Amino acid sequence: MAAVPAKTRVFVKQLVQLSLVNGRVSSEQVAGVLEYLEKHPPARPQVVLGYYRDLIAAELAKGEARIEHAGPVAPSAVAAIAAAMTRRYGRPVEAVTLPNPALFAGLRVRVADDVFESSVSGQLAALAASC
């Protein structure tokens, strides 16, 4: 990432702004940006597109609560988490679930670079670190 020149960063950030509607990534806008880039290819398109992908991924992660779970999760719990995260971050957050048996039991919820840990494996790790 360090290889992205400052000018390219500014340009790509503007592209990201264009891709958002009401603070959320819009697939139509993204399609439009990609079409534009295809018609008017910038210098070093790989770098531009790569950086664009990273930033869009980060934007998507902001609006997504990835719930990792070991056992079954009730749909009501998923909805509750989505609601809680929406309230916490002040922006719409949708929940997606991913099974992860390595947690043993409990949940781990990731929104962008925040991780909410209440899994057994996480508690065991904390316990191990404290002694």
Added chain:
Amino acid sequence: MSTVLAQIESQIAKLSSTAVRKNTGFITAVADGVAKVNGLSDVMYNEMVAFPGGVIGIALNLGEDEVGCVVLGDVSQLKQGDEVQTTGKLLSVPVGKGLLGRVVDALGNAVDGKGAIDSTTFYPVEKIAPGIMARKSVNQPLFTGIMAIDSMIPIGRGQRELIIGDRGTGKTTIAIDTIINQANINRVGLASGDPAFRPVYSIYVAIGQKNSNIVRTIAALEAAGALEFTCIVAAPAADNPANQYLAPYSGAAIGEWFMENGMDALIVYDDLSKHAVAYRQISLILKRPSGREAYPGDVFYLHSRLLERAARLDGKGSLTALPIIETLAGDVSAYIPTNVISITDGQIFLETDLFNQGIRPAVSVGLSVSRVGSAAQIKATKQVGGKLKGELAQFRELAAFAQFGSDLDAKTKAQLDRGSRIVELFKQPAFNPISIELQAVTIFALQKGYYDGIDIKTVTKTSASIREFFKTRQDALLTEIRTKAALDKDLEAKIVTALNAWKSSAA
């Protein structure tokens, strides 16, 4: 009964099901002890971050979309994509009396094989220096045990006095002598049971030195019985630059504990030239813009925020700093020396020429100053040595002039003779600090002419013999000089009597 237990159980269940929030990121690149991390949007400047495997780092560069962290520990096991977590804590080190007699690394971990550090208190490594209102003027002496310094360039508690000179001119030796002298004073003072006695604890921070040198220093302290009053913070040359960069701040935190708790402490930074080099290395890896001599722009702040932490606090204790700077060919106008000179309260300048002429400690009296000055001297020292600095300066001038070999009048000859006797008198072997009362006697004997008329080459030996005589036979008199701290008619007469006794015993 069972309902109570059930209540507790449910409380425990609630506790353990509470989610812990962590801010995370992942490594995008690791090189030269620095990890670039993507994410960590909540990280604070200087915050500790946790890498996998218990390795910790410090967030030093907060960029737009990446964070530059220096890694304190084994970089080799980190790889791209590893998860990094914020800890919400600033780096801190254990402090307290449990550190005395110990050798620790920059993070406060014991490295002397004597088991874990006995301490439950932690101080942050970086701390804002005390403000103006909290400070008190420096007027309590801190004796180095080196006659040339205590009589002409006195140091006070809470002062920052720079020791500067070329390679191998005895810089470390002066600092170690001072630490040994504090131990000697502590032992006498604590044994006397005087409630007003304030011991001085020492911290020696070794930055970028060879391990063999550090071992030699520790051995010298141990042999002199000073280790029990000293804590050594070691970041040797083989250590990564991040640890070398941190070590002085860790040492300062350890010293601050003594100061905050009403005690006096002395800290030696050996040396800040190597510290600046370690910081330059980190800055270059972090791609910060570099300026003069390739140092980053904030290299001045690097040392000013460190040295400002030395102070004498109103109603509390003090922290005295002896930073050391190595010069190249005596050039004090290089970037780092000028910076540090401007933020200290004076300097002890050591000269290669003097050192090679056998004048050791090689203190250049003309170029050395202490801006606190005689405010931090006891009266006895002022009485016997008040004029020495002027006399020596005059001697240097005359000696330079006399080299041209012209005929000298009797008065000039006498001045030259006296000057060279003073120079001889101030010669002092390494690791052999002299107590302030013996210094007073030694210089008093000069004023009374006890070194006149003897071969100049024997002055050093003669003065040592006087001290030996007083140490073994005049203990009560020495105690009286120390406690009175000033010479009155009666005391002077007693010293003269003792000196005469020495003379007849030596003859």
